[in-house]
Amino acid sequence: MTTQDIQKLLDKYFEGETSLEEEASLKRYFQGKDVDPSFRAFQPLFQFLESEREASLSPSFETRILTQIQAENRLRMRRITIYIARVAAIAVMIIGIVVLFPKQPHMNDSIAINWAQYEPQTDEEAMAETTAALQLLASKLNGSARTATKELDQIKRSASVFK
Amino acid sequence: MRTLLFVITVVLLGVSSTAQAQSDAISKYFSKYVDDERFTVVYISPKMFQLFDKLDINLDDAEANAIKEVVKDLRGLRILVAEENTMELYKEASQLIxxxxxxxxxxVRNKGEESVDFLIKDNGGDxxxxxLMIIGGPDxxxxxxxxxxxxxxxxxEMAKAFEEDDKE
Structure with missing residues (x-):
């Protein structure tokens, strides 16, 4: 092959228009011993390509990459586990609160009753009610068997005023 | 940190809602009879109890003082009185508690007469x-x-003050 041929092939090569056969001949030329000094600069390019082609993966490469992937998977698994644990912990806590304080349903009961409508309008009345209630309590605590009519009447009387 | 904040919020929400949910026995019981005309109902609000400090009680000193001492601690009072089906209501109330x-x-049980139950809700101290007092009598x-x-x-002490007064 003449230097003109090589020059033409090189031009085509750098244009990316060479066929596989032409590239092979180029490679052959540059791997040969009588490379024209003006083309020396291109020699490493083709030699490098050849040496790259020959390079093969080391046998341990596969196992190394596999262990790497596994380690990453394990890390991901652990993150997922931690996340699940968090969600579970919060769920357990909420369930715990619900179980420990099962009073939620009664909330509506106490709201449903409008206690304010049964409240005495004056503080004197309220005091009289309270006193009567406490007197009744005291007499019952003392073991009095008869219903303390006097106190009960007081409670009823003032209650009926605003009923 | 975000998770921690979330957890604290959840706990606080839970606690506050259960605190609101705490209802006394009388509410549970009375919700059934809220529109029942046979009941006489009295309610004294916490606000009213705050006003009581300034009021005088028309009683003997010992009794008045004893009552005042108790009233100081009170935050609410609810009374239900009924004159019909008294024994049935009493039984029902006892079961509901x-x-x-x-x-x-x-x-206190008196055969054929009235029964009185005293119940308390406490934290283990004085x-x-x-x-809660439930009286179930014939009338x-x-x-x-x-x-x-x-x-x-x-x-x-209040009970004692009235006991001494009864003897006089």
């Missing part, structure tokens, strides 16, 4: 959260609920 929540302080049914931070010793 949660025995886990309330502790029986004293029960200060109780609620004092009257009374359900009374005192709430607040009630000193049980003051209650017994």
């Amino acid at each position: 949660n025995k886990k929540e309330y502790e029986v302080l004293m029960t 200060i109780i959260d609620e004092l 009257d049914f009374v359900l009374m609920s005192f709430v607040g931070k009630i000193d049980i010793n003051k209650i017994s």
Whole structure:
């Protein structure tokens, strides 16, 4: 092959228009011993390509990459586990609160009753009610068997005023 | 950190909602009879109790003082009185009271006559959260609920003050 041929092939090569056969001949030329000094600069390019082609993966490469992937998977698994644990912990806590304080349903009961409508309008009345209630309590605590009519009447009387 | 904040929020929300949800026995019981005309109902609000400090009680000094001492601790009072079906109402009320929540302080039973139950809700000390009295007699049914931070010793002192007065 003449230097003109090589020059033409090189031009085509750098244009990316060479066929596989032409590239092979180029490679052959540059791997040969009588490379024209003006083309020396291109020699490493083709030699490098050849040496790259020959390079093969080391046998341990596969196992190394596999262990790497596994380690990453394990890390991901652990993150997922931690996340699940968090969600579970919060769920357990909420369930715990619900179980420990099962009073939620009664909330509506106490709201449903409008206690304010049964409240005495004056503080004197309220005091009289309270006193009567406490007197009744005291007499019952003392073991009095008869219903303390006097106190009960007081409670009823003032209650009926605003009923 | 975000998770921690979330957890704290959830716990606080839970606690506050259960605190609101805490209802006394009388509410549970009375919700059934809220529109029942046979009941006489009295309610004294916490606000009203704050006004009581300035008021005078028309009683003997010893009794008035004893009552004042108890009133200081009270935050609420609810009374239900009925004159019909008294024994049935009494039985129903006794069954409705949660025995886990309330502790029986004293029960007085008189055959054929009235029964009185005293129940308390406490934290294990002398200060109780609620004092409940249920009277079931032939003529009257009374359900009374005192709430607040009630000193049980003051209650017994008050009872004593009235006992001495009865003897005189």
